[in-house]
Amino acid sequence: MIPLHSLEKNGLQKYQLWLSLFLLLLFTCVGLLNAQTAEKLPATAENLVAGKQIYRNSCWYCHGKIGDGNGPAADFLDPRPRDFTAGMYKIRTTKTGELPTDEDLFRIISKGIPGTAMPRWELTLDDNERWQVLQYIKAFAYEFSDPEYDPYKAVVEIPPKVESSPESIAQGRKIFEKNKCFECHGLEGKGDGRDGLEDGWGFPVRVRNLTRGTNIKGGKNPEDIVYRFTTGINGTPMPSFAKNIGGEDRWHLANYIASIASTEYSEGVILKAVKIEQTAPSTIDAEIWETLPALRIPLAGQVIAKPRWQNHAIDLVQVRAVFNDEEISFLVEWDDPFQDTKHDAEQEIHEYENTYVMAVDEVPRERNVFRDSIAMQFPVKLKSGAKKPHFFRGDTSNPVNLWVWKSDLEASGNNPVEDTNANGFNKPLKSQPETGQQVTGKGVWKNGRWRVVMKRTLTTEDRNDIQFEKGKMIPMAFNAWDGSNGEHGLIMSLSAWSFVYLDVPIPTNLYGYAFLIMLIIAGLLLLFIRYSRSKSS
Amino acid sequence: MNFFWKIVLFFVAIRYGFFEVVFPRVSQWAVNSPDLLPAPAAAMSMYTWLMMVAIAIYILSSEERIADFMTPIHQFLKPQTAAAKKGMQIVVLAAIPLFGGWSYFDVNSPKMVSPTAVRIQHPTMPGSFEGMKNPLRDPTEEQVEEFIAEQKELAEEAAEDEEMEPVTVPNNIEDGRIALVSKWTEEGAALYAVNCRPCHGMQADGVGPMAVGWRLQPANFRDPGTIATIVEEYAFWRVSKGGPGLPSASTPWDSAMPIWDLDLSENERWKILLGEYFLAGVGPRQTEKLE
Numbered sequence: 073m074i075p076l077h078s079l080e081k082n083g084l085q086k087y088q089l090w091l092s093l094f095l096l097l098l099f100t101c102v103g104l105l106n107a108q109t110a111e112k113l114p115a116t117a118e119n120l121v122a123g124k125q126i127y128r129n130s131c132w133y134c135h136g137k138i139g140d141g142n143g144p145a146a147d148f149l150d151p152r153p154r155d156f157t158a159g160m161y162k163i164r165t166t167k168t169g170e171l172p173t174d175e176d177l178f179r180i181i182s183k184g185i186p187g188t189a190m191p192r193w194e195l196t197l198d199d200n201e202r203w204q205v206l207q208y209i210k211a212f213a214y215e216f217s218d219p220e221y222d223p224y225k226a227v228v229e230i231p232p233k234v235e236s237s238p239e240s241i242a243q244g245r246k247i248f249e250k251n252k253c254f255e256c257h258g259l260e261g262k263g264d265g266r267d268g269l270e271d272g273w274g275f276p277v278r279v280r281n282l283t284r285g286t287n288i289k290g291g292k293n294p295e296d297i298v299y300r301f302t303t304g305i306n307g308t309p310m311p312s313f314a315k316n317i318g319g320e321d322r323w324h325l326a327n328y329i330a331s332i333a334s335t336e337y338s339e340g341v342i343l344k345a346v347k348i349e350q351t352a353p354s355t356i357d358a359e360i361w362e363t364l365p366a367l368r369i370p371l372a373g374q375v376i377a378k379p380r381w382q383n384h385a386i387d388l389v390q391v392r393a394v395f396n397d398e399e400i401s402f403l404v405e406w407d408d409p410f411q412d413t414k415h416d417a418e419q420e421i422h423e424y425e426n427t428y429v430m431a432v433d434e435v436p437r438e439r440n441v442f443r444d445s446i447a448m449q450f451p452v453k454l455k456s457g458a459k460k461p462h463f464f465r466g467d468t469s470n471p472v473n474l475w476v477w478k479s480d481l482e483a484s485g486n487n488p489v490e491d492t493n494a495n496g497f498n499k500p501l502k503s504q505p506e507t508g509q510q511v512t513g514k515g516v517w518k519n520g521r522w523r524v525v526m527k528r529t530l531t532t533e534d535r536n537d538i539q540f541e542k543g544k545m546i547p548m549a550f551n552a553w554d555g556s557n558g559e560h561g562l563i564m565s566l567s568a569w570s571f572v573y574l575d576v577p578i579p580t581n582l583y584g585y586a587f588l589i590m591l592i593i594a595g596l597l598l599l600f601i602r603y604s605r606s607k608s609s
Numbered sequence: 610m611n612f613f614w615k616i617v618l619f620f621v622a623i624r625y626g627f628f629e630v631v632f633p634r635v636s637q638w639a640v641n642s643p644d645l646l647p648a649p650a651a652a653m654s655m656y657t658w659l660m661m662v663a664i665a666i667y668i669l670s671s672e673e674r675i676a677d678f679m680t681p682i683h684q685f686l687k688p689q690t691a692a693a694k695k696g697m698q699i700v701v702l703a704a705i706p707l708f709g710g711w712s713y714f715d716v717n718s719p720k721m722v723s724p725t726a727v728r729i730q731h732p733t734m735p736g737s738f739e740g741m742k743n744p745l746r747d748p749t750e751e752q753v754e755e756f757i758a759e760q761k762e763l764a765e766e767a768a769e770d771e772e773m774e775p776v777t778v779p780n781n782i783e784d785g786r787i788a789l790v791s792k793w794t795e796e797g798a799a800l801y802a803v804n805c806r807p808c809h810g811m812q813a814d815g816v817g818p819m820a821v822g823w824r825l826q827p828a829n830f831r832d833p834g835t836i837a838t839i840v841e842e843y844a845f846w847r848v849s850k851g852g853p854g855l856p857s858a859s860t861p862w863d864s865a866m867p868i869w870d871l872d873l874s875e876n877e878r879w880k881i882l883l884g885e886y887f888l889a890g891v892g893p894r895q896t897e898k899l900e
Binding site for chain 1: 682683686687688702705706707709710711713714717718719721722723724725726798799800802803804806807808810811812814816818819820821822823824825831852853857860861862863865867868871872873888
C-alpha cells in the first residue's frame with residue numbers, strides 16, 4: 073500500500089512528473105557545464121528593497137512587519153516566531169551566545185524548522201530571493217552590522233567526521249550518560265527529564281524528544297546534530313557542551329543521537345491483527361506483543377473545528393492488535409514526557425475567543441490540571457465500499473464508537489476505559505449505560521511513554537458497538553490528549569482513518585479446490601493433445 | 610510473426626498493458642487522485658470474457674483463420690525426440706494446469722487491501738452559490754472615497770510620528786480602488802496565515818504543519834488543478850461548507866477541510882479568497898460569457 077500523504081505531497085500530477093523529469097535532465101546537463109552554487113548576495117540597497125518585498129509577501133504574518141515576532145499568526149504558535157530585533161538565533165555553527173553566519177541563516181530559511189510553523193522556503197523562493205530576504209531580516213538587528221559581533225570569528229571547530237558504527241554508537245551512549253544529557257532529555261531521550269522550563273523570551277519550553285527524528289529542528293543527521301550540543305541552542309535551556317565534549321567524542325555522541333532519532337510513521341495504513349489460540353493479553357507485558365506487526369499512525373492538532381489547536385504534543389501513535397475466537401486486544405503506545413493522572417473539570421474551558429486557541433495564557437499548559445487520555449475510534453456500522461463516517465467523530469447519520477482510556481480513572485483503580493458514542497464533533501461524547509461498558513484496559517507510563525492495552529469481545533449484543541468481523545477492513549482512528557500540554561475536550565490531536573484487519577487463515581478447502589481445478593485442466597489438456605496428435609499423424 | 614502469436618500479443622497488450630498499466634494511471638490523472646485507480650475487478654473480468662469471446666468469434670468465423678491459429682499449436686504438441694524440445698514441451702504443458710490452479714487460489718484467498726475509491730475533486734456546486742461574485746474585487750465608489758479619506762488622516766499622523774512608515778494617499782478613484790483591493794488582499798493573506806496555513810501551508814502548497822495527519826491531503830493551491838480551474842464562487846462554496854459539504858462521490862468522510870461559515874463571516878471568507886489566490890500566485894477561472 074502506498075501512503076496517500078506521501079504521494080500527493082507536492083500535488084505532483086503525472087504530466088508534471090514527466091515534465092520535471094525532462095527538466096531535471098536538462099538542468100543536470102546545463103548544471104554540469106556550468107557547475108557552481110548560487111552566489112551569496114550582499115546587502116546592497118537594491119537587494120534590501122527586493123528582500124523587503126519578499127518579507128512583506130511571505131514572512132510578516134508570523135515575524136511581524138517590524139520583525140518583532142508579533143505577526144497576526146504569532147499568538148497561536150508555540151514556539152513563537154523569532155523576534156529578529158533581538159539578534160538571538162537557535163540553529164548555528166557558532167559559539168554559544170553568538171550570531172549565526174549567513175550560511176546558517178540561509179540553511180534554516182531554506183529547510184525551515186521541522187515541528188514548528190517555520191516553513192521550508194526553498195519550495196517556493198529561489199536562491200536569490202532567499203539571500204535577499206536574509207539580508208533584509210539581518211537589518212532588523214544592529215549586532216549584524218557591528219564588526220565586534222562578527223559570527224565568522226566564532227565558528228566552532230569540529231574534528232573530521234567519524235562514521236557511524238555500533239562501537240561509535242555505544243561510545244556515544246556512554247558520553248550521553250556521562251554528561252547527564254538524560255537529566256533533561258530522559259533516559260530514553262523522550263524529553264522526560266525536566267519540566268517547567270522557560271526559554272529566553274519567557275515562554276514555556278519543552279525538552280526535545282530526541283527519538284522523533286522528523287522533529288529535530290536543525291536536521292537529524294550526525295553532521296547537523298554535532299553542532300547542536302557543541303554550540304547550544306541560544307535562547308533555550310539547551311546548553312553548549314563545547315568545553316565538556318571534545319574531539320571524536322562529539323561524533324560518537326552525534327552518531328548515538330542520530331541512531332535513536334529513528335521513530336517514523338508507517339508507510340501503510342493497515343494494521344494486521346494476528347490470530348492466536350491462547351487468551352488475548354490484558355497487560356502490556358505479555359510477551360506476544362513484541363512479535364506482532366505495528367502500525368505507527370500520524371496525528372495532527374485538531375484544527376478542524378473550534379477550539380482549534382495546533383500546538384499538540386502527541387503526533388504519533390503506535391498500535392498492535394491480537395485476537396482469538398472470542399476477544400481482541402490492542403496495545404497502544406505513544407510518547408508523553410509527563411504522566412498526568414489528575415483531572416480538574418472546573419478548569420476546562422468552554423468559551424474561546426478566536427478560531428484557534430492561543431499558545432499561552434488561554435489554556436493551562438501545566439501539570440496536575442488535566443489528565444492524559446487516548447481514544448480509539450471505530451464506525452458503529454461497516455459500510456460497503458469506501459463509505460465511512462467522517463473521521464472526526466462521525467456525522468449525524470453515521471455514528472462512531474469511541475473507547476476512551478483515561479489516566480485518572482486508571483490511577484483511581486476503576487476500569488479506565490469508557491465505551492462511548494459520537495455522531496458529529498459538535499455534540500459531546502455520549503457514554504454508554506453501565507451494561508454497555510464492555511471494554512477493559514490497563515495503562516502503564518514509563519520513561520516518557522504510555523503503553524495502554526484495551527480489550528473487548530469480538531462481538532457484543534450492543535447496537536452502538538463496533539462488531540469485529542474477520543477478513544474485513546475495519547476503519548480505525550485515534551484521538552489523543554496530553555494533559556500537561558493543556559489538552560482536554562476538542563483541544564487534542566487526532567488521526568484520519570487507518571484500518572485494522574483481522575487476519576483470517578486461508579480456508580483449508582481452498583487448497584483442495586485449487587488442486588481439483590488443476591486436475592481438470594490437466595485432464596482437458598491431455599485429451600486435447602491426444603486429439604491433436606491423432607489429427608496430425 | 611505468425612497469426613497465433615499476433616492474437617496472443619493482442620490479448621496480452623489489452624488485458625495487461627491497457628487494463629493493468631495504462632488505465633489506472635490515466636484515470637488517476639483524470640480525476641487527480643493521490644492513488645492509482647485500478648479498474649473495478651467485476652468490470653475487468655467482464656471485459657476479459659468479452660474479449661475472449663470476441664477473439665473466438667473472430668477466429669472461428671473463417672476456416673482459414675482456424676487453421677492459421679491451430680497450426681502452431683498442433684506443431685508444438687507433436688511428439689518430440691530432441692531432449693531440449695521435449696523438455697520445453699513438458700515445462701509449458703505442466704505450467705498451464707499449475708497456472709490455472711494458482712489463479713483460482715489467488716482469486717479466492719483472503720487479501721489485505723484497503724478499499725480505494727475514485728474521488729471526484731470538483732463535483733457540481735449547489736445552485737445557491739452559483740453566480741455569486743466576490744464583492745471585494747470591485748469596491749464601490751463610496752468605499753473607495755472612505756478609504757482615501759482614511760489614508761489622508763493616516764498620512765497626517767505619519768508626518769508627525771517618525772516611527773510610522775510613510776503613507777501614500779491615492780490621487781484619484783482609480784488608484785484608490787487598486788490600493789484598497791491590495792489592502793484587503795493583505796488582510797486576507799493575514800487571515801489565511803492564521804486560519805488556513807496550518808493545513809494548506811504558508812506557501813499555499815498544501816503542506817502546512819498539520820498536513821501529515823490527514824490521509825486526504827489539503828489542496829495545493831499552486832497546482833493548476835485546484836483553485837485556478839474553478840470560479841471564485843466555487844471556492845467560496847468549498848470554504849463555506851468544507852469537507853462535510855461534499856457529495857459522497859467526493860469522499861467527504863476523508864476531508865479535513867473545515868466548515869468555515871461556522872466561524873468566519875461572509876466578508877472574511879471573501880477576503881481570505883483574495884489572500885489565498887494572491888499567495889498561490891494564480892487567479893480564479895473567469896466565468897465564460899455567452900454572447
